[in-house]
Amino acid sequence: MAAVTRVCVAGAGTIGSLLAGYLARVADVSVLTRREAHARALNEQGLRVSGRGDFTVRVRASQDPAELDAELVIVACKGNDLEPLARRLAGSFAGATVMTVLNGLGAEDVVGAHGDWPLLSSVTFMSGTRHSDTHVEYILDTATWIGPYRDTTPADAQRVVDLIVDAGLQAEAFDDLRPAQWSKLIFNATVNSVAALTGLPHDPHFAGEPLGPLVHALVDEGKATAAAAGVELWEDPWEMNVLATQRGHAHRPSMLEDVEAKRPTEIDLITGALVREAARTNVPVPLQSALYALVKGKEASYS
Amino acid sequence: MAAVTRVCVAGAGTIGSLLAGYLARVADVSVLTRREAHARALNEQGLRVSGRGDFTVRVRASQDPAELDAELVIVACKGNDLEPLARRLAGSFAGATVMTVLNGLGAEDVVGAHGDWPLLSSVTFMSGTRHSDTHVEYILDTATWIGPYRDTTPADAQRVVDLIVDAGLQAEAFDDLRPAQWSKLIFNATVNSVAALTGLPHDPHFAGEPLGPLVHALVDEGKATAAAAGVELWEDPWEMNVLATQRGHAHRPSMLEDVEAKRPTEIDLITGALVREAARTNVPVPLQSALYALVKGKEASYS
Numbered sequence: 001m002a003a004v005t006r007v008c009v010a011g012a013g014t015i016g017s018l019l020a021g022y023l024a025r026v027a028d029v030s031v032l033t034r035r036e037a038h039a040r041a042l043n044e045q046g047l048r049v050s051g052r053g054d055f056t057v058r059v060r061a062s063q064d065p066a067e068l069d070a071e072l073v074i075v076a077c078k079g080n081d082l083e084p085l086a087r088r089l090a091g092s093f094a095g096a097t098v099m100t101v102l103n104g105l106g107a108e109d110v111v112g113a114h115g116d117w118p119l120l121s122s123v124t125f126m127s128g129t130r131h132s133d134t135h136v137e138y139i140l141d142t143a144t145w146i147g148p149y150r151d152t153t154p155a156d157a158q159r160v161v162d163l164i165v166d167a168g169l170q171a172e173a174f175d176d177l178r179p180a181q182w183s184k185l186i187f188n189a190t191v192n193s194v195a196a197l198t199g200l201p202h203d204p205h206f207a208g209e210p211l212g213p214l215v216h217a218l219v220d221e222g223k224a225t226a227a228a229a230g231v232e233l234w235e236d237p238w239e240m241n242v243l244a245t246q247r248g249h250a251h252r253p254s255m256l257e258d259v260e261a262k263r264p265t266e267i268d269l270i271t272g273a274l275v276r277e278a279a280r281t282n283v284p285v286p287l288q289s290a291l292y293a294l295v296k297g298k299e300a301s302y303s
Numbered sequence: 304m305a306a307v308t309r310v311c312v313a314g315a316g317t318i319g320s321l322l323a324g325y326l327a328r329v330a331d332v333s334v335l336t337r338r339e340a341h342a343r344a345l346n347e348q349g350l351r352v353s354g355r356g357d358f359t360v361r362v363r364a365s366q367d368p369a370e371l372d373a374e375l376v377i378v379a380c381k382g383n384d385l386e387p388l389a390r391r392l393a394g395s396f397a398g399a400t401v402m403t404v405l406n407g408l409g410a411e412d413v414v415g416a417h418g419d420w421p422l423l424s425s426v427t428f429m430s431g432t433r434h435s436d437t438h439v440e441y442i443l444d445t446a447t448w449i450g451p452y453r454d455t456t457p458a459d460a461q462r463v464v465d466l467i468v469d470a471g472l473q474a475e476a477f478d479d480l481r482p483a484q485w486s487k488l489i490f491n492a493t494v495n496s497v498a499a500l501t502g503l504p505h506d507p508h509f510a511g512e513p514l515g516p517l518v519h520a521l522v523d524e525g526k527a528t529a530a531a532a533g534v535e536l537w538e539d540p541w542e543m544n545v546l547a548t549q550r551g552h553a554h555r556p557s558m559l560e561d562v563e564a565k566r567p568t569e570i571d572l573i574t575g576a577l578v579r580e581a582a583r584t585n586v587p588v589p590l591q592s593a594l595y596a597l598v599k600g601k602e603a604s605y606s
Contacts, residue, residue: 194600197500197501198500198597198600198604199601200600205600209599210596210599210600210603211596211599213596214593214596286589287593290517290590290593290594291593293514293516293517294497294501294517296512296514297497297500297501297503297508298501300503300508301502301503
């Protein structure tokens with residue numbers, strides 16, 4: 001990968017906006033939006049970051065990928081928006097490296113099917129609240145983990161990590177991201193669905209009564225699936241859960257926000273990916289399957 | 304049991320109000336209320352039944368059990384209100400037979416601990432909506448099942464059934480209610496908690512996609528528990544589920560209404576009873592236990 005001076009962030013939801021806002025302090029940042037009004041607002045007003053940050057940056061935004069160029073394209077969107085976004089990237093950004101930042105598994109392959117860009121894989125633990133097209137609040141100052149995926153090296157991952165750290169965010173490079181990606185997948189599949197079904201933020205109920213034993217059993221199913229897939233986990237998702245509930249501020253998982261707003265959730269990309277991988281490797285996951293069905297039922301209740 | 308000419312309904316929620324309203328057409332009915340204003344309203348305005356019925360009856364109501372007398376006392380309340388209500392009955396209604404109409408298991412023993420009345424057991428499938436202290440709407444015209452429990456005979460159960468049928472409702476007598484009670488327990492434990500967690504009324508999603516396989520597996524855990532307790536089920540709860548979802552009108556289970564109103568649910572009396580019985584007989588019920596924990600989590604989210 002060439003030196004990175006120009007970054008295009010494709011998808012400007014919460015995570016995309018946070019990355020665009022911070023990276024614009026150290027690089028030339030453009031934003032690929034879905035809506036024209038969004039691009040116009042960003043071009044006219046810039047992008048404001050509040051919360052843990054407090055600044056406004058200039059970014060170049062467009063609905064049209066042909067108008068944008070970059071050495072690094074960061075694909076940051078919700079799972080249900082990935083396929084149409086990847087389709088729009090096809091034929092553009094020749095020579096760029098593309099990095100996906102999505103929950104679940106398999107985003108790299110969805111993007112990789114639409115072009116022969118070198119690919120980096122990443123997961124992020126950052127969280128924030130998107131107040132408008134041009135204003136995002138940074139809430140949880142936690143790391144983004146990056147590793148090589150296709151035609152890239154650990155040094156490429158490190159180069160992007162250095163850029164993100166220069167910008168004031170946390171990041172870490174991995175030779176192989178899968179152990180970290182699976183740790184987060186198991187954590188996410190469990191915490192997001194339990195939060196979405198109970199209405200609880202990720203608080204101490206998840207580590208003690210009444211939910212601790214269930215969360216532990218859900219994590220155990222995930223660990224058995226990872227083991228069957230030959231993945232040695234980077235962090236124990238149960239310990240990640242316990243630690244996260246000991247922070248003062250109880251995080252509201254995105255799937256909880258989705259069901260409260262009656263939006264489609266990422267259940268197919270997160271718990272669905274785990275359940276499908278378990279079926280492939282013949283690992284019984286009755287509890288993860290139950291939560292998958294219940295969240296699908298919750299989505300069915302919207303109409 | 305003596306001939307029944309006077310009935311006292313203790314607890315005037317939806318089911319209690321429906322029974323009081325209909326029985327007042329063929330017997331002298333009194334109502335034991337928790338609130339004084341409720342008793343006053345009933346004494347002044349009578350009790351109106353709408354929906355499948357359309358009439359208003361006179362009833363005598365009081366907060367004070369000493370002011371009321373009856374050959375039959377029907378205890379109809381939510382599970383969480385049972386212990387305090389049973390305590391209020393202690394020392395009153397000498398010579399009366401007491402019949403409980405509650406979800407779950409164990410209501411008879413809670414009442415029986417407070418007096419040596421002969422006891423009848425019952426479960427009901429009726430449903431309605433309580434619009435005010437003096438107005439209840441009758442919605443599902445389905446049966447109440449009655450059987451002997453302590454110092455009563457099948458003939459006693461039949462006498463109460465005859466009275467209820469005379470009044471215009473459906474009822475059926477059983478020599479042993481446990482097979483029917485357990486069928487309803489398993490049905491209720493499953494359908495109520497799935498509805499409360501997904502927000503769905505009891506509609507075809509429970510028999511097909513996405514919830515059918517989960518509902519089936521939950522019912523199987525209940526069947527295994529019944530078998531270990533030596534109970535041969537009266538009806539297959541899975542078939543009860545399929546049939547119920549084929550009615551035109553999708554029923555809203557009471558636990559769904561409870562969580563939407565952020566009220567305590569009957570989870571401890573229903574799913575909790577099943578899970579405790581499974582623990583006693585060493586039957587693994589991981590899915591019922593998971594739903595129990597999730598509904599407890601939902602209750603914890605109210606505050």
